[in-house]
Amino acid sequence: MAGMISSPHTHLRNSVTTAMLNVCYALIPGIAAHVYFFGSGLLINMTITIATALLTEAAILKLRKRPIKASLMDGSALVTAILIALSLPSMVPWWVPFIGTAFAMVFAKHLYGGLGQNPFNPAMVGFAVLLIAFPQEMTRWMPPQFLDIYHPTFIETLRYSLTGLLPAGYQLDALTMATPLDTMKIQLGLGQSVEAIQGSQAVMGKLAGMGWEWINLMFLLGGLWLIIKRIIGWQIPVAMLAGLTIMSLISFLVAPDSYASPLFHLLSGATMLGAFFIATDPVTASTTPRGRLIYGFCIGILIYIIRTWGGYPDAIAFAVLLMNMAVPTIDYYTQPRVFGHDKK
Amino acid sequence: MSSYQQTIRDGMWNNNVAFVQLLGLCPLLAVSNTVINALGLGLATTLTLVATNVIVSMIRNIVRPEIRIPVFVLIIASVVTAIELAMNAWFHELYKILGIFIPLIVTNCSIIARAEAFASRNNVGLSFIDGLFMGLGFTAVLVLLGAMREGLGFGTLLSQAHLMFGEGARGMTIVLFEDYKGFLLAILPPGAFLGLGLLIALKNVIDKRAVENKTSAIHNQATAIS
Numbered sequence: 001m002a003g004m005i006s007s008p009h010t011h012l013r014n015s016v017t018t019a020m021l022n023v024c025y026a027l028i029p030g031i032a033a034h035v036y037f038f039g040s041g042l043l044i045n046m047t048i049t050i051a052t053a054l055l056t057e058a059a060i061l062k063l064r065k066r067p068i069k070a071s072l073m074d075g076s077a078l079v080t081a082i083l084i085a086l087s088l089p090s091m092v093p094w095w096v097p098f099i100g101t102a103f104a105m106v107f108a109k110h111l112y113g114g115l116g117q118n119p120f121n122p123a124m125v126g127f128a129v130l131l132i133a134f135p136q137e138m139t140r141w142m143p144p145q146f147l148d149i150y151h152p153t154f155i156e157t158l159r160y161s162l163t164g165l166l167p168a169g170y171q172l173d174a175l176t177m178a179t180p181l182d183t184m185k186i187q188l189g190l191g192q193s194v195e196a197i198q199g200s201q202a203v204m205g206k207l208a209g210m211g212w213e214w215i216n217l218m219f220l221l222g223g224l225w226l227i228i229k230r231i232i233g234w235q236i237p238v239a240m241l242a243g244l245t246i247m248s249l250i251s252f253l254v255a256p257d258s259y260a261s262p263l264f265h266l267l268s269g270a271t272m273l274g275a276f277f278i279a280t281d282p283v284t285a286s287t288t289p290r291g292r293l294i295y296g297f298c299i300g301i302l303i304y305i306i307r308t309w310g311g312y313p314d315a316i317a318f319a320v321l322l323m324n325m326a327v328p329t330i331d332y333y334t335q336p337r338v339f340g341h342d343k344k
Numbered sequence: 345m346s347s348y349q350q351t352i353r354d355g356m357w358n359n360n361v362a363f364v365q366l367l368g369l370c371p372l373l374a375v376s377n378t379v380i381n382a383l384g385l386g387l388a389t390t391l392t393l394v395a396t397n398v399i400v401s402m403i404r405n406i407v408r409p410e411i412r413i414p415v416f417v418l419i420i421a422s423v424v425t426a427i428e429l430a431m432n433a434w435f436h437e438l439y440k441i442l443g444i445f446i447p448l449i450v451t452n453c454s455i456i457a458r459a460e461a462f463a464s465r466n467n468v469g470l471s472f473i474d475g476l477f478m479g480l481g482f483t484a485v486l487v488l489l490g491a492m493r494e495g496l497g498f499g500t501l502l503s504q505a506h507l508m509f510g511e512g513a514r515g516m517t518i519v520l521f522e523d524y525k526g527f528l529l530a531i532l533p534p535g536a537f538l539g540l541g542l543l544i545a546l547k548n549v550i551d552k553r554a555v556e557n558k559t560s561a562i563h564n565q566a567t568a569i570s
Contacts, residue, residue, distance in 0.1 A: 129529055132534070
């Protein structure tokens with residue numbers, strides 16, 4: 001083999017590890033924006049989820065008699081852990097991230113056979129379990145740091161996470177606030193117009209929700225970098241954002257007073273995180289080029305439907321999990337035609 | 345012909361309705377959220393199984409094979425109606441909680457399955473034992489699943505025991521964790537599916553271990569002899 005040295009044999013070592021590490025790098029701007037607007041609770045949660053993910057993964061690999069180090073170092077557990085932390089409110093007791101991550105690793109990933117075998121996105125399974133099991137803890141979102149109410153310090157957040165003790169003299173309800181998506185839904189239900197809501201409600205920013213618009217833009221930035229680096233394909237994010245845009249545009253054009261604008265939907269909640277980092281999970285997403293377009297587009301439509309008419313704070317997890325179920329069917333019907341073969 | 349011992353072992357373990365045949369899953373998953381609910385429905389199902397098995401076995405030589413299924417269904421329906429009325433009279437509170445699942449015992453596939461597969465081919469004594477232990481095996485799984493879900497979900501065991509055992513049983517409730525916040529998932533339907541899946545996995549592991557032990561024992565014997 002040593003004789004074969006004619007060009008071009010340089011190749012990129014594009015292993016799972018490098019892909020996963022690049023995904024982590026791409027998440028950094030969004031994480032930084034999140035911490036800037038919503039405080040350091042995210043970092044506490046992330047520490048807990050990462051530690052839990054690595055420990056449970058190691059324990060279950062040992063149980064399954066698989067090589068521990070190689071699987072542990074591939075970074076997939078790390079990405080799952082970060083995604084779970086990003087989907088949690090910043091002030092939650094420690095057992096919330098712990099249970100969610102352990103469930104994601106054990107039930108959603110390893111009971112199906114580990115990396116590459118799981119039909120459902122582990123991070124989203126973990127999140128869905130938490131949302132269903134602990135609805136109170138999971139819907140207490142902090143307002144952005146710039147609003148004029150008390151914001152717990154790092155130490156106070158850490159103490160709440162570990163012991164459940166709040167800063168002296170404060171009730172938890174006084175520290176939390178409805179998210180922009182919730183506010184929009186509630187106020188629309190009260191008969192307010194979209195314009196009035198965006199003008200009068202404190203949590204609303206210039207384009208969408210205060211803080212959330214910047215977080216989404218930062219995730220968009222990281223996601224675009226991933227596409228340029230060819231870590232992820234363009235089909236799923238583009239199709240998903242297109243699905244969401246088209247649905248919200250139709251409603252917005254028909255009744256601009258009672259349906260939020262496409263821009264609001266694109267920059268609210270976890271839209272960009274979902275489009276570039278969650279829906280694109282290489283294991284659970286569709287794998288054919290046309291299939292990815294269908295998969296992403298349907299996620300976008302489902303997100304709009306669940307956000308607008310559903311009862312949950314955001315819709316990424318359920319939309320992605322529902323479409324995960326459809327992936328085998330989508331892949332079956334979108335097999336690319338092999339060159340030289342007839343159309344079936 | 346099956347022996348009594350074999351029938352008992354089949355009902356409780358080897359051919360357990362819930363673990364192996366995977367029959368009657370709808371009531372199993374729906375009412376196993378507390379131990380008392382599980383026990384109530386399990387015993388009602390056992391009673392139905394015993395009664396239908398005995399009746400079907402008694403008439404097995406009179407009924408023409410062409411119409412046996414409608415006849416079985418009629419027998420099961422009458423037995424379940426009688427049990428429903430009895431529970432309504434004597435365990436009224438529990439009856440209200442279990443609600444639709446009492447009349448729905450009639451649709452529990454394990455009952456017609458035992459009538460067709462066992463009672464219509466065996467004598468009355470064996471059919472009685474089969475019905476009793478198939479029912480007890482089902483009840484055992486129900487109670488085990490109920491204990492798992494109630495313990496995880498509410499942090500208690502045997503809450504509301506007075507519904508079944510009268511007012512004196514109020515003190516039977518065991519609190520596993522003081523000041524427990526509750527794990528809602530265990531109470532909701534996904535908890536039932538996960539719990540049953542884990543229990544079946546556990547049974548398979550136990551069976552596999554038993555086979556391995558047996559073969560290694562035989563192997564050891566063989567080497568000792570040689």
